[in-house]
Amino acid sequence: MTGLSLQNVQISLQGKLLLDISETIKPGGSLTVMGPSGVGKSTLLAYIGGFLDPVFSASGTVTLNGKDITQLLPQSRGTGILFQDPLLFPHMSVGENLLFAVPQTIKGAQRTHTMEEALNRVGLEGYSERDPATLSGGQKARVALMRVLLSQPSVLLLDEPFSKLDADRRSQIRDLVFTEAKQQNLPTILVTHDEEDAIAAGDKIIRLTQD
Amino acid sequence: MLKSGPILAIAILLGPVLCGLLATLLPAFGYLPVLGQSDFSLEFFNQLFQQPAIFQSTLLSLTTGLGTTFIALGVVIAFVSGWYGTRSFARLQHLISPLLSVPHAAAAFGLAFLIAPSGFLMRLISPWATGSSRPPDVLILQDQMGLAMVAGLIAKEIPFLLLVTLAALPQTQANQSRYVTQTLGYGATTGFILTTWPLVYRQIRLAVFAVIAYAASVVDVAVILGPSRPSTLSVRLAQWMSDPDISLRFMASAGALLQLATVIAAIVIWMFLEKVFTRLRNRIALQGMRFSKDRVLKLASFSTLTLFVVLVFAGLFVLALWSVAGLWTFPDTLPQNLSLRNWTRTYPTILSPLSTTLITGFCATAIAIILSLACLEREARAGRKNGNNALLLIYLPLIVPQVSFVFGLQVFFLWLGLDASWVALVFVHLIFVLPYVFLSLSDPWRAWDKRYQFMAFGLGASSNRVFWKVRLPMLLKPVLVAAAVGFAVSIGQYLPTILIGAGRLPTITTEAVALASGGNRRIVGVYAFLQMVLPFLAFALAAAIPALLFKNRKGMRAAP
Known part of the structure; x- marks a missing residue:
C-alpha cells in the first residue's frame, strides 16, 4: 500500500484529547488540518516526524508506503518538513544548504549537478555561493522547498509554511509547493489557519475546534 | 561515549570535593598514617585555638564575606531596579562585562597601586593638596578592618552578580511589571524590588552563596589587600599548608574545617537576612508604601557602580604604566621616562610560569568544553532537562571553600603519587573551570x-x-566565549595552583602574588599586566x- 496512513492517531495534553485522526493520504494527495492557533494542530506533524515534545502523550500508528514508521528515529522516517520560517542554515551558503540535503548515495560531481539543477528549477540560477541571509523572503522559501525535495522524502509535512510571506508571493509559492509535491507523487499534510491555503491544497480537510 | 559525559562531569564536580573534604577531616582529628599519626584526638583543634588572634582572623573572614556580598548585591539591585532598560544601563553594562574576565589578583594589585599611601591617587594630590612630598604614614592598604580588601572584592563581585542577574531577568516580566507598578504610583526601585526581584533572586541564589563563600575564604586578594596582623583565616591556613614543617598540616586541616564552618555560618546568617528582607518587602507591599521619589537612590546606585568600574579600570591602567615605568619617584604623577627594560629584565624568568599558565589553562578549558558539550548534547538527545539538583552540583565546587578541600586533595594526590604533576594541576583547575564553562554555555x-x-x-x-x-x-x-571564560578562570586560580603544584609549577598568578610582599611595583606590574591581558586576548x-x-x-552576526 502506498501513501501515508494514520491509524487512530490520538494526541493529548494533560489528559485532554487534542486530536484523534484516522486518514489515508494517497501519493500526490493531501490532507489539510485547520484550526485556530493553540489547538494543537502542529503536534500532528511533530508526531509523524518523530519530534513530539514529551509533555504530550500520543498513540496510534503511522504507516508510510506500507512501512510502520511510528517507532523509527526522526532521521530514518523520510518525513520532509517545511516550517513557517525557511530555517536555512545561516552558516552555510545557499548551495551548501542544498548539498546538506542531497542523499549520500549521490556521489561526486553528480551532487553539485543535482544541487544546481534544483536551483535552476526555481529560477535561482547561479545563487549557490550566496549567503542565505541576503535572499528575499520568496527566494528563501524556494530554497527551503528545494532543500526538502532534494532529500527525497516520502511525505511532505507543511507547518503553515506560507503564513509569513506577503500576499502576492504567497499564492506563487503555494502553487509551486503543491505542483512540486504532485509531480514527485508525495503525500502532503498541511497545517494552516488560512482558508485559501486549504482551497489551494484542494483535497481532504479536517477542522479542529477549540471545544 | 556521550553517555559517559554527564557521569564524568558529576565525578569531576563531586569527587574532588568529597575526597578533599575527607582528606581534610581525617588529619584534623589526628588521622594521617602517611605522617605516622593514626590516633584520633582533638589535640590539633586545641593547637589551632591556641594560635594568637585566631578568633579575630575567623571573624574577619566572616565579616568580609558577608560585607562584600551585602554591598555588592545591594549596589546591583539598586542599579538594575533604577536603570534597567535605559540607555545608560546598556552603556555601563558594556563597560562592566570585560571586568568579569580580569583575574581577582590583577584587579587587587591595580587597586593597591592606586590607593596605597605612595599610590597614584596620593601622587595626584601631592604635594599641592597634602603639602608633603613624602608618602603619608597611614595604613590605607591592609587596614585592620579589611576595608581595602572588601573594596577590591566588591569591585570584582559586582560584575559577576550583575551578569547573573541579567541572565535571570528575561525569565521574569520585568518590563510589564515596571509599567504596572509605575502606573500604580510606585517608584521604579520599589516596584522592581516588590515584583521582579523575588523572581530573579530565586534563580541567582546559588551564585550569591558562591560569592559569600568566595569572599569569606579568598587567599590572593587577602594577601594583596587584606590586613596582616592578623591576616584572614584563609591566608593563615595557606601559610601553614605550605610550611616546610609538615607537622603544621594537622593544625592546618583543623583550620580548614574551621574555615568551612565559617562559610556555613556566613550562609546561615545570610539566609536569616533573606527572611528579614522578605518580611520587610511583604510589609511594604501590603501597606502599599510607594517610595515614589527615588531619584537620590537612583543617582547613588549609578555613581557607586561607576566609581567601582572606574577604580578597576584606573587600577589596571596604573599597573600597565608601572610595567613600563622608568624612574618614578614620589610625588611625581607620571614616570619620568618609559621603557621596556622591566619587560626585558623579567623576560627570562617569566617564560616558564607563562607557559605553565597557558598550557594548564588550555588543557583545563578544552576538557571542560568537551565535557560540557557532551552533557548538553546528551541532555538534548534524551529530551530531559536538568533540574535544580544538577545546578546545585555545578555550584558545589564554588560554594565549598577552596581552602577546605583543595588541601585535602593535595594529600590525596600525594597518596596517588601525582603531587606536583601536570595531570594534577590540570585536574584541579578543571574542577573550577568546568562549572563556569557549563554555566556560560548552557543558556545559549x-x-x-x-x-x-x-x-x-x-x-x-x-x-x-x-x-x-x-x-x-x-x-x-x-x-x-565559554572557552574564554574558562581560560580566564584558570588564569585566576591561585590557591589550587600553589597547593597542588607544591610551588614547583608556578604560574604568573602565583608568581605575582608571591612578589606582592617584595614591593617591586615594576615587576609586579609586568606579571599582573600579563594576568589581565591574557583573558582579554582569549x-x-x-x-x-x-x-x-x-x-x-x-x-x-545576530547573536544566537
Whole structure:
C-alpha cells in the first residue's frame, strides 16, 4: 500500500484529547488540518516526524508506503518538513544548504549537478555561493522547498509554511509547493489557519475546534 | 561515549570535593598514617585555638564575606531596579562585562597601586593638596578592618552578580511589571524590588552563596589587600599548608574545617537576612508604601557602580604604566621616562610560569568544553532537562571553600603519587573551570531553535551529523566565549595552583602574588599586566574567529 496512513492517531495534553485522526493520504494527495492557533494542530506533524515534545502523550500508528514508521528515529522516517520560517542554515551558503540535503548515495560531481539543477528549477540560477541571509523572503522559501525535495522524502509535512510571506508571493509559492509535491507523487499534510491555503491544497480537510 | 559525559562531569564536580573534604577531616582529628599519626584526638583543634588572634582572623573572614556580598548585591539591585532598560544601563553594562574576565589578583594589585599611601591617587594630590612630598604614614592598604580588601572584592563581585542577574531577568516580566507598578504610583526601585526581584533572586541564589563563600575564604586578594596582623583565616591556613614543617598540616586541616564552618555560618546568617528582607518587602507591599521619589537612590546606585568600574579600570591602567615605568619617584604623577627594560629584565624568568599558565589553562578549558558539550548534547538527545539538583552540583565546587578541600586533595594526590604533576594541576583547575564553562554555555545552547534540528532530521541527517554540521557551527561563538571564560578562570586560580603544584609549577598568578610582599611595583606590574591581558586576548579571539569564519554570513552576526 502506498501513501501515508494514520491509524487512530490520538494526541493529548494533560489528559485532554487534542486530536484523534484516522486518514489515508494517497501519493500526490493531501490532507489539510485547520484550526485556530493553540489547538494543537502542529503536534500532528511533530508526531509523524518523530519530534513530539514529551509533555504530550500520543498513540496510534503511522504507516508510510506500507512501512510502520511510528517507532523509527526522526532521521530514518523520510518525513520532509517545511516550517513557517525557511530555517536555512545561516552558516552555510545557499548551495551548501542544498548539498546538506542531497542523499549520500549521490556521489561526486553528480551532487553539485543535482544541487544546481534544483536551483535552476526555481529560477535561482547561479545563487549557490550566496549567503542565505541576503535572499528575499520568496527566494528563501524556494530554497527551503528545494532543500526538502532534494532529500527525497516520502511525505511532505507543511507547518503553515506560507503564513509569513506577503500576499502576492504567497499564492506563487503555494502553487509551486503543491505542483512540486504532485509531480514527485508525495503525500502532503498541511497545517494552516488560512482558508485559501486549504482551497489551494484542494483535497481532504479536517477542522479542529477549540471545544 | 556521550553517555559517559554527564557521569564524568558529576565525578569531576563531586569527587574532588568529597575526597578533599575527607582528606581534610581525617588529619584534623589526628588521622594521617602517611605522617605516622593514626590516633584520633582533638589535640590539633586545641593547637589551632591556641594560635594568637585566631578568633579575630575567623571573624574577619566572616565579616568580609558577608560585607562584600551585602554591598555588592545591594549596589546591583539598586542599579538594575533604577536603570534597567535605559540607555545608560546598556552603556555601563558594556563597560562592566570585560571586568568579569580580569583575574581577582590583577584587579587587587591595580587597586593597591592606586590607593596605597605612595599610590597614584596620593601622587595626584601631592604635594599641592597634602603639602608633603613624602608618602603619608597611614595604613590605607591592609587596614585592620579589611576595608581595602572588601573594596577590591566588591569591585570584582559586582560584575559577576550583575551578569547573573541579567541572565535571570528575561525569565521574569520585568518590563510589564515596571509599567504596572509605575502606573500604580510606585517608584521604579520599589516596584522592581516588590515584583521582579523575588523572581530573579530565586534563580541567582546559588551564585550569591558562591560569592559569600568566595569572599569569606579568598587567599590572593587577602594577601594583596587584606590586613596582616592578623591576616584572614584563609591566608593563615595557606601559610601553614605550605610550611616546610609538615607537622603544621594537622593544625592546618583543623583550620580548614574551621574555615568551612565559617562559610556555613556566613550562609546561615545570610539566609536569616533573606527572611528579614522578605518580611520587610511583604510589609511594604501590603501597606502599599510607594517610595515614589527615588531619584537620590537612583543617582547613588549609578555613581557607586561607576566609581567601582572606574577604580578597576584606573587600577589596571596604573599597573600597565608601572610595567613600563622608568624612574618614578614620589610625588611625581607620571614616570619620568618609559621603557621596556622591566619587560626585558623579567623576560627570562617569566617564560616558564607563562607557559605553565597557558598550557594548564588550555588543557583545563578544552576538557571542560568537551565535557560540557557532551552533557548538553546528551541532555538534548534524551529530551530531559536538568533540574535544580544538577545546578546545585555545578555550584558545589564554588560554594565549598577552596581552602577546605583543595588541601585535602593535595594529600590525596600525594597518596596517588601525582603531587606536583601536570595531570594534577590540570585536574584541579578543571574542577573550577568546568562549572563556569557549563554555566556560560548552557543558556545559549539550550536556547537554540530546535526546529533546525527537526528540519535536519527530516532531511535524513543523523544526530551526529546534526551536531557537527549544524548545531556546533551555529553555536561556535557561545562555545568560544565559554572557552574564554574558562581560560580566564584558570588564569585566576591561585590557591589550587600553589597547593597542588607544591610551588614547583608556578604560574604568573602565583608568581605575582608571591612578589606582592617584595614591593617591586615594576615587576609586579609586568606579571599582573600579563594576568589581565591574557583573558582579554582569549575573549578577543572568541569574537574574532567566528567573525572571520562567517564573514560572509549575515545570519551569523545576530547573536544566537
